[in-house]
Amino acid sequence: MKIHNFSAGPCVLPQEVLQKSAEAVIDFDNGLSLIEISHRSKAFVDVMENARALALELMGLEGKGYKALFLAGGASLQFVMVAQNLLEKRAGYLNTGTWSKKAIKEAKIYDDIYEVASSESAGFNYIPKGYDIPSDYDYFHCTSNNTIFGTQMKSFPDCEIPMVCDMSSDIFSRTLDFSKFGLIYAGAQKNMGPAGTTLVVVHEDILGKVSRKIPAMLDYKEHIKAGSMYNTPPVFPVYVSMLNLQWLKKLGGIAGIEKENEKKAQLIYSEIDLNPLFKGYAVKEDRSNMNATFTLENENLKETFETMLKEAGISGLSGHRSVGGYRASMYNALSLDSVKALVEVMSELERKA
Ligand code: PMP
Numbered sequence: 528m529k530i531h532n533f534s535a536g537p538c539v540l541p542q543e544v545l546q547k548s549a550e551a552v553i554d555f556d557n558g559l560s561l562i563e564i565s566h567r568s569k570a571f572v573d574v575m576e577n578a579r580a581l582a583l584e585l586m587g588l589e590g591k592g593y594k595a596l597f598l599a600g601g602a603s604l605q606f607v608m609v610a611q612n613l614l615e616k617r618a619g620y621l622n623t624g625t626w627s628k629k630a631i632k633e634a635k636i637y638d639d640i641y642e643v644a645s646s647e648s649a650g651f652n653y654i655p656k657g658y659d660i661p662s663d664y665d666y667f668h669c670t671s672n673n674t675i676f677g678t679q680m681k682s683f684p685d686c687e688i689p690m691v692c693d694m695s696s697d698i699f700s701r702t703l704d705f706s707k708f709g710l711i712y713a714g715a716q717k718n719m720g721p722a723g724t725t726l727v728v729v730h731e732d733i734l735g736k737v738s739r740k741i742p743a744m745l746d747y748k749e750h751i752k753a754g755s756m757y758n759t760p761p762v763f764p765v766y767v768s769m770l771n772l773q774w775l776k777k778l779g780g781i782a783g784i785e786k787e788n789e790k791k792a793q794l795i796y797s798e799i800d801l802n803p804l805f806k807g808y809a810v811k812e813d814r815s816n817m818n819a820t821f822t823l824e825n826e827n828l829k830e831t832f833e834t835m836l837k838e839a840g841i842s843g844l845s846g847h848r849s850v851g852g853y854r855a856s857m858y859n860a861l862s863l864d865s866v867k868a869l870v871e872v873m874s875e876l877e878r879k880a
Pocket residue numbers: 536600601602603604626670672673674675693694695696714715
């Protein structure tokens with residue numbers, strides 16, 4: 528039976544990427560496994576260079592002063608590195624959920640943080656708009672897609688200071704003017720690859736402006752100088768990410784996948800809106816195309832619904848423990864057919880109820 532994987536991350540990856548990754552673990556370079564060769568070997572250096580170049584190419588950022596890095600430590604380490612490298616006096620943060628809060632908490636260790644706006648009092652079910660960003664701050668930080676609450680920034684403010692964005696859960700899913708950002712980071716384990724590496728895309732001009740000494744492992748400049756190989760990089764996650772970016776390019780790049788992502792989102796949200804048994808969590812205008820959050824209005828139907836999901840091969844639909852309900856994560860590699868299968872179960876439940 529086909530399993531429809533709606534997991535929020537780590538999550539579904541294209542079958543062909545999984546297949547090639549598995550093969551490389553056995554034989555990548557003349558009988559040697561990808562994970563037993565030197566990261567300094569030509570074969571792996573090529574992988575790293577390809578992955579870095581593809582990331583910039585897909586984002587339309589080649590030749591524009593940006594560098595792509597594949598670092599370890601998860602997106603959570605970027606909460607720290609961003610502040611280490613960029614925060615001198617004060618920074619502005621948009622608080623749209625759990626991950627923004629964590630980013631703010633880490634940055635506060637370094638200096639004062641100003642929350643330009645927050646949707647916390649409404650349970651983070653919308654994206655604040657119309658806030659001011661002081662032009663004398665070091666940077667502005669936002670989270671493009673709130674994985675847990677299912678909200679997504681549909682537009683970004685015009686910002687005179689460097690804009691830093693956590694794009695962990697919607698990177699490579701929609702066309703954006705990526706050159707609006709000074710720094711973008713994203714944990715691999717949603718739209719890019721397995722857990723273990725984080726993509727950082729940074730404009731070199733914004734670096735080297737803080738007075739503190741930065742330990743080498745936390746210093747973007749050191750990582751850039753070393754070609755993202757300051758120390759042993761997470762070779763397997765970088766390789767899988769490279770394959771996944773190649774897969775995306777073949778499909779027509781971000782613009783190609785964006786159309787599919789819109790179809791999937793329209794399908795699930797129209798079911799949520801039409802089916803009286805379900806209720807969406809996020810306000811309509813800010814709904815995420817990646818993570819659709821919803822609840823089942825009648826608790827008595829929970830068991831029946833969950834049995835039906837299981838029978839249909841639908842997995843990973845539980846909402847985050849802090850929100851409850853359900854969350855359908857529809858990352859790039861999830862097919863429209865999987866969303867159709869879920870919608871079919873939802874409408875079947877309505878017929879039965
Ligand atoms: N930011 C966002 C938007 C996320 O969804 C996540 C993880 N789900 C993180 C940051 C943290 O990522 P990591 O576990 O790689 O540190």
